[in-house]
Amino acid sequence: MTTALAVQQGGALAQSQQSGRMAVADIISHVAMVQEVMRAVMKPEVHYGVIPGTDKPTLYKQGAEVLCMAFRVADSYQVEDLSTADVVRYRVTCTGVHQINGIVLGTGMGEASSGEEKYKWRKAYKEEFEVTPANLRREKKGYNKQKQESYSTYQVRTEPADLANTILKMANKRAKIAMTINVTACGDMFGQDLEDMDEALRDHLTRHAPDGRAPVEQEKPALPEMSAELFAQRLTEWRTAMTNQVKGATPDNIIGKAKTKYTLTAEQEAAIRAPIEKPAKKEEAATDALPPMVYADVADALTSATTKAELDAAALLIPRVSDEQFRKELDEMHAELVAGVPA
Incomplete structure (x- = not known):
């Protein structure tokens, strides 16, 4: 994706604010660019991923940053402090502004609170749990599906002030992701590729502009090579x-x-x-291919050898001895004999 393309596509968002609408061809081009950025730059489980319980990918903060960079969107934040004596709570409005002409493209809101389950409680040692007031502690029950057994975890209430910075960052992140989805209109694109769109609808949208302009040919973006x-x-x-x-x-x-x-x-x-072959275990392969040997025969072959080559040939019989202790003794015998036999 070239810089010129990024500027051109990003500028379409700002131009729509001036004209009051975006041309249908620009919408298709915009969708194609989001898909191109996803394929060429964004990585699963880094920039987006599937949240358990959902059926399509969800945009992460890293992915929102990539899309904002591609469409030249600068973000600013307005923070509302809704905290109380017991809870730290922030509501944030993120505003997206086009970096080149300064036109406001859209906003998104996000909120975070220390009253959320993941922030409200923390794991505690039993001694700490016992000295904590009853209204500030709990014993959380759970069930381990793998071990098929229940378990208990001692937890105590967190200190809200210790989480203030974390809560603020989380509210900012949620607001930015919301703003990015609103500004780039990419919410449904993480569940469907452009090429999955109905062929007739895609052809109609790319060829028939409502303002009477000439049909627009939309070239399908080339797919990247898999690294x-x-x-x-x-x-x-x-x-x-x-x-x-x-x-x-x-x-x-x-x-x-x-x-x-x-x-x-x-x-x-x-x-x-390529065909998949199931590898045979070493022991099975050796047993199937060659008959077993007894300790006395292998020892005789080793002591009868007069050269290193003959010793090495006799050593090939050692793995065919079934007893592990005998194999160890034969290996030691081979090592001693090699030291005193000419090559």
Whole structure:
């Protein structure tokens, strides 16, 4: 993504404020840019990720910063202190302003409080728990699904003043994310790619502007290549799924899904399609391939050797002895004999 493109696309937001609306072609171009930034710059679980209990990715603070940089949006904050003697609470309004012409693009609000569950309580040692007043402590019950057993955790109330800075930062973060989604209109884009849009609707939006202008051809952005590092990580996951015969985990399905996000090389496709062989255990392979040996025969072969090459050949028989203690003694015998035998 070039600087010129970023300035052009970011400027469309500010131009819409002056004209009162955005052209449909500009909307499609804007959506395409958000998708391009997601593919080329933003990383899952760093800039966005799926929150447990939801069905589509959620924008993180790092992702909001990337989008604000791409669209030249500067943020400013207005803080309302709603704290009381027992609770630290802030409500923040984040305003997005275009960096070039200073036009206000939109706002977002966020709030945080020390009364939230994750801030209200902290883990405590039993001695600390026992000396804390009853109204400022609790014994929280839980259940460990893996161990299939219940457990208890001693907790005491946190000191709100100790969390004031953390609460303020959290309110700022929530407000910025809200502002970024409002300004860039990217809320639904984390759940659907531009190419997933209905073909007829996309063609209509890109070719028919409501102001009577000539049809606009929208070139589909090229997909980025999957980096070697990311491919190596994903290949391990894919092959594990295929080995475990997870439903739908076939080479064709995996390649097809990957190509909706990235461009795969011929070598990468070949690696996905490579046959998966279940490795045999060493002990099983040795037992199946060669018959076992007894201690006396291997010891005789070692003591009969007159050169280092013959000793090394005899040492290959040691792993075929089933008793571990015998193998250890034979290894020691081989080491002593090698020292005194010419090469």
